[in-house]
Amino acid sequence: MRIPLTKYGWPQVVIIPGVLLAAMAIIAVGTGRFLPVWAIVSIEVILGGALIFSMAFFRDPLRRCPADTNLLLAPADGRITDIEISKDNGYIEGKALRIGIFLSIFNTHINRMPCNAEVGEITYKRGKYKNAMNPESARVNESNSLSLTRTDSPQDRLVVRQISGAIARRIVCETRAGDKLAAGDKFGMIKYGSRTELYVTVHDSKYKIKCLVQKGDKVKAGLTPLARYEICP
Numbered sequence: 001m002r003i004p005l006t007k008y009g010w011p012q013v014v015i016i017p018g019v020l021l022a023a024m025a026i027i028a029v030g031t032g033r034f035l036p037v038w039a040i041v042s043i044e045v046i047l048g049g050a051l052i053f054s055m056a057f058f059r060d061p062l063r064r065c066p067a068d069t070n071l072l073l074a075p076a077d078g079r080i081t082d083i084e085i086s087k088d089n090g091y092i093e094g095k096a097l098r099i100g101i102f103l104s105i106f107n108t109h110i111n112r113m114p115c116n117a118e119v120g121e122i123t124y125k126r127g128k129y130k131n132a133m134n135p136e137s138a139r140v141n142e143s144n145s146l147s148l149t150r151t152d153s154p155q156d157r158l159v160v161r162q163i164s165g166a167i168a169r170r171i172v173c174e175t176r177a178g179d180k181l182a183a184g185d186k187f188g189m190i191k192y193g194s195r196t197e198l199y200v201t202v203h204d205s206k207y208k209i210k211c212l213v214q215k216g217d218k219v220k221a222g223l224t225p226l227a228r229y230e231i232c233p
Helices: 012-030 037-057
Strands: 071-073 078-087 095-103 110-112 117-125 143-150 157-164 171-173 186-190 194-201 207-211 225-231
Touching: 012 037, 078 194, 095 207, 095 225, 117 171, 143 171, 157 171, 157 186
Parallel strands: none
Antiparallel strands: 071 225, 078 095, 095 194, 110 186, 117 143, 143 157, 157 194, 171 186, 207 225
């Protein structure tokens, strides 16, 4: 039977619930003599809520991704905060469509591939831990960038960036250069609030890239199309 918790959550998915369950047991058994019932119940409710949250954060829902190879899917759950055409941004030469996604602590935090692609260079950068809602966090925070090449036509270059937030202090990336992954495949996560960005090459050819989302839209990794390749007339 499939356990709906991500392997990327170890060891937190075991240690934190274990500590909380132990604390709940100690309070239930050992504090009845000197704490009123209402206080014991209140503490147990708080610890129970923390237990539920710690398990829910590492949830790993089963998702069936769209089969259309012209689509670029969201690499993370969350809310669209940035959409722009940038030039010579340090990740893709020339013009690129940049789409930023903010992940709150209540979102599923697993990162997924936006399309069928081969992994190229993976670049980790140390940095600060500013609030991920602040656009400056994309520039100064700890990050991990995956350079990807589409294996379908057009074989464009893309970049997915995992960016830590004020709470997130652990970027997980379980793929290596040379790996070939399918659209929607899981490759990592960012623990406890973060930001994910997608950079897509924009060029003049028989294909054009059309953005399908707007600022404020809520998206789901591996399910929501962010952009589509269309053949120019």
